[in-house]
Amino acid sequence: MAAAHPWDPACEPSAAGLLLSHFVASGMVTQEMLNISKKSAPYFVNFSRLQQISNIQAEIYQKNLEIELLKLEKDTADVVHPFFLAQKCHTLQSMNNHLEAVLKEKRSLRQRLLKTTCEENLPIEAVYHRYMVHLLELAVTFIERLENHLETIRNIPHLDENLRKMSHTERERERGRDTGRGRSRFHAPGARRGIQSRVFRIAPWAKGKRQTAAPPRDPQQKWICW
Secondary structure (H helix, E strand, C coil), rough: CCCCCCCCCCCCCCHHHHHHHHHHHHHCCCHHHHHHCCCCCCHHHHHHHHHHHHHHHHHHHHHHHHHHHHHHHHHCCCCHHHHHHHHHHHHHHHHHHHHHHHHCCCHHHHHHHHHCCCCCCCCHHHHHHHHHHHHHHHHHHHHHHHHHHHHHHHHHCHHHHHHHHHHHHHHHHHHHHHHHHHHHHHHHHHHHHHHHHHHHHHHHHHCCCCCCCCCCCCCCCCCCCC
């Protein structure tokens, strides 16, 4: 037999009911407080809510796994799939059309590549001509400086060898100067004596006379050609 509910008005008042009635009459508790405690939720409701939250989280995790599998399948799809085969076929067809156009224009393309473009006029508007003149001057200056810098860079590996050659040439030049000075000092008195002897040979017949013909040759006199 089920026990009677202490707050049920149909049943007989129990000791607990009489005590609560006495508390309400004395003002220690109110009827609203008793009603709130009477309508309280069961104890196992929170456990059921926790179970529902766990089930929802497991379902979300399962859906995320399915999404990852679908992404992986999309990235690593089979190459024989009709969709991917159609894309590759379209790409190959466009490349084939481009190659056919190139082969048709093969002769004209070869002529264009072999033709020099240095004598062609550039299609530049008149308002930009002065800027182009200044730009060409800057380009020429830049090219000259670039060539100088490149030449300097090329000569860097041969710098030591060039310095040795310059030093050797300078030493040879100094030796040549010293040798030339010694020879000039040694031959100067002899050269002066030779000139004086020649003058003495000419002077006797030419002294005080105007030279109109060659002097009479003395067969006994010997002339030295130098």
